Amino acid sequence: MITIGIDPHKSSLTAVAVHPDGHTNPPIRLVVDKNTQAAILAWASQWPERQWAVEGATGLGRGIAQQLVTAGELVLEVPAKLAARARLLGSSSARKTDVADAISVATVALHNRRLNRVQLENHHTIMRLLTERRDDLVAEHTRWINRLHVLLRDLHPGGAEVRLGTVDASTLLTKIRPVTAADHQRKHIARDVVRDLKRHEASIKELDKQLRAAVTASGTSLTEIQGIGFLTAAKILALTADIRRFPNQEHYASYAGTAPIDVSSGEQETHRLSRRGNRQLNAAIHVAAVTQARDPGPGRDHYRRKIAEHKSVKEARRSLKRRISNAIYRRILSDQQRLELQAA
Template identity: 55%
Template sequence: MEPSVITIGIDPHKSSLTAVAVDAAGHPISQRRFTVNSGTLRQLTTWAAAWPERRFAVEGANGLGRGIAQQLSAVGEHVLDVPATLSVRARLLSTGGGRKSDPADALSVAQVALYRRDLRVVTCEDQNTILRLLSERRDDLAHERTRILNRLHGLLRELVPGGAATGLSAEKAAALLRTVRPTTATQALRRDLARDLLADLRRIDQRLKDNEAQSRDALAAAGSTLTEIHGVGVVLAAKILGHVGDVTRFRTADRFASYTGTAPLDASSGDQIRHRLNTGGNRQLNSALHTIAVCQARDPGPGHVYYQRKITEKKTPAEARRALKRRLSNVIYRRIRKDQQRVATAAA
């Protein structure tokens, strides 16, 4: 980085953000607090105009800092995404005993950006962002559907002898409710509440169908072929692409595997060589890879052959499944890179 470039660290909050500008040596030269409103971007860029050679570093550009990071990127500013875990470590290692304040947090963000060369560059939102939003919305709908089903199960258990079997659906619940003949006011109220929940369940089911259709369109617009991999449907493909984003930020398949939590962690000590399970990484991606691995281990195909080979090597089913997940991480990484390169070539 050129010595004249100023790094501006931003600690975002819901109602305010604090910015600290540091020089190439990491020394703070100016700081300012901004209230978050319609004029925040203009005020921030006006203040930053004092340093023509500048770049911004935003803590959590995929979370609380998404708004200001996207606004800065949209007006052509160079913006880096600093994970909160890195800025916390930088603050704890700094002088001052790790005391926390907004200016100290913003300073830590800037210093992390100054010395780390592997931070993600924030780009304008694209189809991957749309897929992530749709995936997160589907998760919310699925959780709401589970809550409604649990409530409906409880009422049906009190209305129908023996209750309702597992795997309850709107059609099955409606058929059971048609057999209910309440004999008391309390039972009549339970039936009415069950009907309301049934209407809610049908509404959620329709929204889930609409969400899947939107995800399918977004996948087509992104030019993804992930669904060609056995075990990867529209829902999982949307989740994977939404959380991965620009796959080029992972220089190798090994780095991608570390991000997905499928690469075992080295826990060697002295002459003892061992690895332990990685419980970190992006757990949404890890869960998606687990689902794919279960499907491939069960059904005929290359994944099943690989899984069975691990079993013959005296691996436990869980260990064989984890090995398959690690291999699937490589497969998905290469497929996403190939798709993005093809789309970029077609757009050129």
């Protein structure tokens, strides 16, 4: 079977066909436009038995990867780090070219049997888009709230309350009587900021409705885990995508950054926090861990048991996060198997 490696860029891509013995055919370079899919499939038609390897199939390579999958092609995702290692190890020259990168991508696919197969974008992609949009709006909302506090501090002696809502801000602004021209301008800008905040809040509420509907439609049981609401569930599902790309819960814990790193020495057994993995997924699991450690339930029992074993607060929380990570893996896998049986 021929493996076609693709090195994608924003406006172009380079593809090279690599044979199982490492022999390569002349490469092809295409401009990325509406005709790219047809052109690359026509070029690849000379090899009926083929598979594709795309570097960064969730990033710059998303477009061509999704187009190929839509056409019924077998497409594998190659992480950029693996492609870089293959390029350095497979050549005496460190010179980086698009053709060399494409060959490296194909080489990784030829020798690595654990690459993820690219799937058509589905409800996980929709949830990811919605959660990312909500995160952006919340960050923007926080920035404008801080800006409003700065304006009100100069307009109103002592400033406003820390937890300031748009209704309270509007009421406060109606009571302020500017004296100087600068204060008149501050009040005018503050009113504009309040209007922007109201628009942000309305958009966030609408996104919350869409996310709740998406989580319900997914048929997930994640919300049955203590500390995981629909927003956290949406974030976890969006970042996890196809759970079967993880062979077991240990691999999932490594991806989520909930697998502590062993730094034991001699008779002293010690683990430290892992900074690896998906930090957004780790943050979502952290929220659930904090909730479980605070509220009555099996999670708090586990947390207190670790404290009784003379573990530090951080170590106990890390242990709880790993426990939650394993529960999430089992839940998502079970949900997926159940939905497949219902669809059969």
